[in-house]
């Protein structure tokens with residue numbers, strides 16, 4: 023378990039997950055946090071990263087920094103996705119290993135698994151088949167990160183764990199239509215269609231691929247839980263275990279936004295992998311549960327996010343998204359699996375007096 027005065031470095035604290043991890047840590051009472059913005063520290067620069075680790079000597083590290091993007095960005099910038107992710111994780115993992123941090127949590131992705139992996143995807147399916155071509159460069163970088171975590175563990179005794187989150191969404195998401203993932207893209211597109219009273223809205227691909235989505239507050243909660251309770255070299259999936267087609271996602275978003283027009287499919291755009299849903303029994307077996315049901319989570323994001331610049335196609339609006347997720351969590355209709363969902367603060371109070379978990 024992390025002490026409350028432990029020094030914790032969150033690499034990538036401005037990103038979707040990194041910022042949620044910082045919020046979760048603060049709510050849980052961890053105040054000795056180290057963060058560096060991109061202009062203060064280039065995480066690809068291993069010399070600069072080493073200086074930070076030698077000076078600050080963090081006890082714990084969450085490695086949430088990465089070059090990320092949706093299907094279009096992955097397809098058009100494979101060099102950046104491969105090289106930048108390798109550089110970031112190499113510099114942080116080696117500096118953490120050399121300065122003997124107590125523990126590090128490395129964030130991978132569900133796209134590390136083979137394109138045609140049996141569903142739901144179990145952790146042991148890693149490296150059992152060919153990858154999905156549309157994000158192979160990103161996936162290979164993340165697989166190299168898992169390998170480096172385990173190499174540091176076996177060669178130097180580093181306590182590095184690797185966590186594979188499913189598709190995340192939240193208020194600090196990237197809503198840029200060329201680089202974003204599907205959920206923020208559809209939220210923005212459908213909102214624009216409603217504001218302009220467009221009769222149709224275009225969704226890429228056939229609408230048949232299936233994806234799983236996890237609210238970033240749940241994902242951050244799982245990361246803290248695993249940092250406190252998990253010490254194995256085996257990777258751990260983080261998700262809900264529930265899937266939805268892209269067509270049904272678009273329909274749900276249209277209902278949340280209040281858009282009554284027609285959803286049309288642009289089949290000149292790629293579908294990507296046909297199905298991607300994680301088997302989360304390893305995580306559930308440890309005693310963690312997701313709390314935020316998809317529709318409630320999307321509604322909350324839609325309410326929280328600053329939509330004022332969304333009509334301007336070139337702009338990247340700033341997001342508000344600093345408040346802890348609370349209101350919808352106590353509504354039983356909106357919670358997952360009927361789980362008793364606690365406001366964040368209670369969730370973390372419970373974390374400090376943990377329920378029994380298997381070793």
Ligand code: GDP
Pocket residue numbers: 091092093094133157189201202203204205207208211224225226227231233268291292293294295
């Ligand atoms: P993936 O999960 O790695 O395939 O990445 P994405 O989140 O970018 O895409 C998921 C699925 O949503 C793919 O089948 C896309 O074709 C589909 N999709 C539909 N409309 C959009 C859109 O406007 N943007 C994005 N990024 N994907 C979309």
